[in-house]
Every structure is written in structure tokens, then in C-alpha cells.
Amino acid sequence: MSSASKASRLGEEIWKTRIEKVNAELVVLTYGTIVAQICKDFENDYAEVNKQLDRMGYNIGLRLIEDYLAKSNTMRRCSNFRETAEMIAKVGFKIFLNVTPTITNWTGDNKQFSLVFDENPLADFVELPDDGRAQDQLWFSNILCGVLRGALEMVQMQVETHFISDVLRGHDTTEMRVTLVRYIDDELPPEDD
Amino acid sequence: MSYYFAIIGTQDNPLFEYEFGTSKQGGDGMARFTEQARQLNQFIIHSSLDIVEEVQWTNGQMYLKLVDRFFTSYISCFLTASNIKFLLLHQPPSSSSSSALPHPSSSASTSTPSLVSSSQSSTSVIPSLSTLTGGSNSSTSTLTGGTSRTSTSIAANPTSPQTEEAIRNFFAEVYENYVKAIMSPFYRTNMEIRSPVFRARVAAAGRKYL
Numbered sequence: 515m516s517s518a519s520k521a522s523r524l525g526e527e528i529w530k531t532r533i534e535k536v537n538a539e540l541v542v543l544t545y546g547t548i549v550a551q552i553c554k555d556f557e558n559d560y561a562e563v564n565k566q567l568d569r570m571g572y573n574i575g576l577r578l579i580e581d582y583l584a585k586s587n588t589m590r591r592c593s594n595f596r597e598t599a600e601m602i603a604k605v606g607f608k609i610f611l612n613v614t615p616t617i618t619n620w621t622g623d624n625k626q627f628s629l630v631f632d633e634n635p636l637a638d639f640v641e642l643p644d645d646g647r648a649q650d651q652l653w654f655s656n657i658l659c660g661v662l663r664g665a666l667e668m669v670q671m672q673v674e675t676h677f678i679s680d681v682l683r684g685h686d687t688t689e690m691r692v693t694l695v696r697y698i699d700d701e702l703p704p705e706d707d
Numbered sequence: 708m709s710y711y712f713a714i715i716g717t718q719d720n721p722l723f724e725y726e727f728g729t730s731k732q733g734g735d736g737m738a739r740f741t742e743q744a745r746q747l748n749q750f751i752i753h754s755s756l757d758i759v760e761e762v763q764w765t766n767g768q769m770y771l772k773l774v775d776r777f778f779t780s781y782i783s784c785f786l787t788a789s790n791i792k793f794l795l796l797h798q799p800p801s802s803s804s805s806s807a808l809p810h811p812s813s814s815a816s817t818s819t820p821s822l823v824s825s826s827q828s829s830t831s832v833i834p835s836l837s838t839l840t841g842g843s844n845s846s847t848s849t850l851t852g853g854t855s856r857t858s859t860s861i862a863a864n865p866t867s868p869q870t871e872e873a874i875r876n877f878f879a880e881v882y883e884n885y886v887k888a889i890m891s892p893f894y895r896t897n898m899e900i901r902s903p904v905f906r907a908r909v910a911a912a913g914r915k916y917l
Binding site for chain 2 (some may be wrong): 542543545546547549550553638639640641642643644
């Protein structure tokens with residue numbers, strides 16, 4: 515419990531002191547426009563749109579982890595996956611999006627958890643197209659899945675992430691499922707003996 | 708009082724329409740247009756666009772107040788910055804209610820004193836009197852101006868400052884929600900507004916102010 519409150523204090527402090535702020539509506543409208551444009555480009559093939567968003571997020575995550583480590587100044591490995599989850603929710607999301615998703619629904623083996631977003635800053639103003647398919651197929655904030663996947667991969671964790679509910683679709687909550695696949699072992703280059 | 712609210716795009720194309728009735732003074736919020744009037748409303752709104760275009764350059768206001776009148780239908784207008792027009796047609800219950808009631812005018816014509824006394828309690832009688840006196844609007848406003856109901860009765864006074872203010876508040880709230888609706892990334896300019904959330908909010912604004 516103490517690590518959780520420590521993480522939230524850390525996130526709070528970094529957010530207040532070390533983060534440059536940008537107008538939230540600028541972010542919302544920019545992201546919304548990107549999604550709408552991708553939908554247009556792929557002719558409303560929402561499965562493909564989800565994939566593209568995830569890929570964009572993955573590429574962001576690969577780099578964002580560096581920023582995260584520099585700002586959070588925690589050059590220390592998390593001792594277990596539970597601690598990782600705390601840091602993602604209370605520091606990572608806090609400093610980049612100023613939200614703190616709730617961590618719930620752990621499985622018994624501590625390898626799977628849910629992030630429940632009370633508010634989703636990417637989805638303000640958004641209403642999904644009423645073409646009868648977007649409500650069932652499009653994960654509007656799917657970029658976040660990619661970001662997490664990319665960022666964690668750079669710190670030797672292979673994870674699988676996906677949304678399982680979204681308020682935009684009329685669900686009660688926005689929930690992302692994160693599953694630890696494996697810790698990636700440091701592999702020595704083949705020439706080195 | 709029956710209302711017909713329409714949002715008109717920059718190409719004079721309709722983006723949104725909504726019909727409702729007053730919720731003040733025990734109104735049930737249902738529009739009381741006749742079937743004929745409902746079809747006519749769209750034409751009335753459309754024809755008032757010309758007057759809107761004339762009026763819109765005369766002052767810097769977004770709320771243009773009452774711009775047009777077609778018999779008992781009054782049209783108020785609100786312009787957004789991107790030249791989208793909010794038009795509200797409001798109709799006092801005269802024509803529809805007098806046709807719905809069996810014979811209000813015949814009983815009224817026989818006993819004028821009782822009509823005056825009853826006008827204190829019932830607003831629906833006043834417009835039926837105006838049809839009785841040849842539908843001239845000036846007589847309606849002077850008559851209702853004499854009663855004590857003027858301050859609260861939006862329905863009977865389409866031209867009063869109170870009505871003007873109520874419609875201003877209604878437009879302001881709709882405008883706020885309109886901005887939120889068009890901020891959705893999937894909305895494009897001059898596209899029909901199909902958001903059920905927006906429709907519900909317009910309905911709520913109508914209940915609140917009109």
C-alpha cells in the first residue's frame with residue numbers, strides 16, 4: 515500500500531514541477547482529427563484503424579519510455595508486475611495525461627490487470643459515427659494500448675494490451691486489459707562468447 | 708405555445724430540426740401544430756432566411772431577436788460565428804387550440820365581461836379572442852398587456868421582452884451544446900447533426916426556458 519501512495523505522490527510532484535503543459539483541447543482535437551482521418555483513409559475498416567492506432571502508439575511508446583524515465587528519475591527496476599502497474603497508472607498516466615486510472619481485476623497469477631479510466635482526456639467531445647459498425651468495432655483510444663506495449667517492451671516486458679469496454683460505445687466504464695506475456699531476457703549478441 | 712426549432716447551415720441547408728411545446732404553466736411540452744402547419748413551418752423558416760440575411764449586417768449581435776412573422780408564427784434568430792443560423796418559430800396557441808376546442812368563440816362573443824374575468828386565469832382564451840377580433844396582433848398585445856399575467860406568460864406574448872429574454876437564454880444554451888456537438892472529430896461542416904445527445908440537450912433547454 516505504501517508503494518502505491520508513494521507512486522501517486524511521485525506522479526503528483528512530477529506533474530506539478532517538471533511537466534510542460536499544453537492546452538487539453540488542442541490534444542483532443544488533434545487526436546480526434548487523426549482518428550477521423552485514419553477512418554477515412556481506410557474507408558471505415560475499423561479493425562484496420564484499430565491496428566494502425568496501435569502501431570502509432572507502439573512507435574510513440576518506444577520513445578516515450580525514455581522521457582518517462584528521465585522525468586520520473588526512478589532508475590530502479592520494479593520488483594514485480596504489481597509495482598509496474600502502480601507506476602504505469604500513478605506516474606506514467608499522471609505525468610503525460612494527468613489522469614490516474616484505477617487498477618483492478620488482478621488475476622491470481624499477478625500477470626493480468628485492468629486499468630479503468632474514470633475520465634479519458636482523448637475522448638472529450640467525441641461521438642462515434644452512427645454507421646452501425648463503429649459502435650461495435652472502433653476502439654477510439656486504441657493508441658494508448660500501443661503506447662503501453664511499446665514502452666514496456668523497452669524495459670524488458672512483453673505485454674498484450676487491449677480495450678474491453680469504452681464509454682464511447684455506451685459502456686459504463688472505459689477499461690483496458692493488460693497481460694504480461696513474459697519478461698524479455700537480455701540476449702547476448704551471437705558473436706560474443 | 709408551440710415551437711419549431713431549426714438549425715440552418717451555410718448553404719441554407721437544414722442541419723437539425725426539433726418540434727416541441729411549452730413546458731411552462733402546466734404545458735406538457737408537446738407541439739400543437741396542425742398537420743398542415745407542420746409542413747408549412749419549414750417553408751416559413753426558409754422564407755425568413757432572406758430577412759435574416761438583411762438583418763445580420765445591421766448590428767454586431769449574434770441574437771437577432773424577432774426577425775420575421777407569418778400570421779401567428781413568429782421567428783426568432785440566432786447567428787453563430789460561422790454563419791450557421793438557429794431559427795425558432797414560435798406560435799401562440801391561438802390557431803391550433805381554437806380549432807381543437809369545439810366553439811370557444813361563440814361562447815366568448817355572447818358574454819364579453821365573463822371573458823375578461825376568465826382571461827385572468829386562463830391564457831388560452833386570449834388568443835382565441837384575437838382570432839375573434841380579426842386576428843390583428845395589436846389588439847392581442849394590448850389586451851394581454853392589461854392583465855396581470857404578462858410577466859410570466861411567455862406563451863401569450865411573442866413580442867414581449869420576457870419572451871425575448873427566454874428565447875435568448877434558450878439560444879445561448881443550445882449554442883453551447885452545439886459547439887460541443889460539432890467539436891466531435893467525426894463531424895464535418897454542414898453535415899446533418901444526428902447526435903442523440905445533442906437532441907436531448909436541446910429538449911432540455913426547451914423545457915428549461917420556454
